[in-house]
Amino acid sequence: FALNDSSPSAHPNGTLQQLPAVIIIGVRKGGTRALIEMLSLHSAVAAAQNEVHFFDWESHFQRGLPWYLSQMPFSLPEQTTVEKTPAYFTSAKVPERVWRMNPDVKLLLILRDPTERVLSDYTQVYYNRLQKHKRLQPIESVLLKDGEINLDYRALNRSLYHLHMENWLRYFPLDSIHVVDGDQLIRDPLPEMKQVERFLELEPQINASNFYFNKTKGFYCLRDHGRERCLHDSKGRAHPLVDPSILQKLFRYFHEPNRKFFELVGRTFNWS
Numbered sequence: 295f296a297l298n299d300s301s302p303s304a305h306p307n308g309t310l311q312q313l314p315a316v317i318i319i320g321v322r323k324g325g326t327r328a329l330i331e332m333l334s335l336h337s338a339v340a341a342a343q344n345e346v347h348f349f350d351w352e353s354h355f356q357r358g359l360p361w362y363l364s365q366m367p368f369s370l371p372e373q374t375t376v377e378k379t380p381a382y383f384t385s386a387k388v389p390e391r392v393w394r395m396n397p398d399v400k401l402l403l404i405l406r407d408p409t410e411r412v413l414s415d416y417t418q419v420y421y422n423r424l425q426k427h428k429r430l431q432p433i434e435s436v437l438l439k440d441g442e443i444n445l446d447y448r449a450l451n452r453s454l455y456h457l458h459m460e461n462w463l464r465y466f467p468l469d470s471i472h473v474v475d476g477d478q479l480i481r482d483p484l485p486e487m488k489q490v491e492r493f494l495e496l497e498p499q500i501n502a503s504n505f506y507f508n509k510t511k512g513f514y515c516l517r518d519h520g521r522e523r524c525l526h527d528s529k530g531r532a533h534p535l536v537d538p539s540i541l542q543k544l545f546r547y548f549h550e551p552n553r554k555f556f557e558l559v560g561r562t563f564n565w566s
């Protein structure tokens with residue numbers, strides 16, 4: 295598709311739809327909703343409400359950039375549009391497609407402890423199936439096969455961060471990808487958000503008064519122009535208790551992939 299098909303589409307009140315200059319590419323269950331909501335506290339940011347799935351879903355991608363543009367919020371010309379689709383990070387065809395749209399796009403990747411991410415992934419599928427009145431096998435029988443880690447379990451692959459990062463680094467330099475520490479964002483969002491502001495070269499705006507800890511939810515919630523709100527109930531759910539011996543197997547399984555990821559990004563994370 296041609297880029298000039300996607301020139302910003304104008305609206306009478308001076309707002310327009312713009313292609314994203316910033317994309318939150320993942321990871322699924324890393325804290326992507328929290329990140330885009332927190333970024334939206336900044337007046338220069340216009341965030342797409344829904345996950346767009348443009349670069350990973352064939353039926354969307356075939357519609358071309360004009361369709362992608364039509365999914366974006368109306369914003370002022372000086373604002374930056376951001377979208378988040380967590381499945382982008384783990385989809386091998388996506389990096390090249392994003393690069394073809396804009397090789398200078400800035401990418402945000404929020405990661406958390408790979409074992410915790412697997413448990414969060416399982417929990418999400420568990421609730422989705424519950425809603426459809428379907429059952430899901432207990433976590434132990436999903437994680438293990440013949441007493442060893444079940445390598446067929448898809449959620450494990452999504453936590454092999456180095457594999458996916460290698461695909462992105464084929465197209466984008468490391469300094470185009472900022473990794474947000476999702477575990478830290480849960481514990482103390484402000485320092486992580488300050489780093490994001492710096493990476494995006496936004497005027498510093500997000501501050502301590504934008505966050506307050508909600509004891510009932512057990513997470514930080516947002517305060518925006520005096521209006522307080524927490525993330526949806528589906529964010530911050532309890533994870534299943536897993537037998538410590540199985541957790542140990544998971545920690546061991548992720549040890550080498552984690553080391554490779556740290557080497558790729560030149561930074562370490564406090565993962566078990």
Ligand code: A3P
Pocket residue numbers: 321322323324325326327328380413414415417479480513514515525528529530531532
């Ligand atoms: P859990 O529900 O498993 O705890 P995503 O938005 O990418 O699906 O990520 C969901 C995760 O965001 C949640 O996983 C939760 O741990 C994390 N999170 C980070 N900050 C949060 C916040 N302030 N409120 C709720 N969840 C938050």
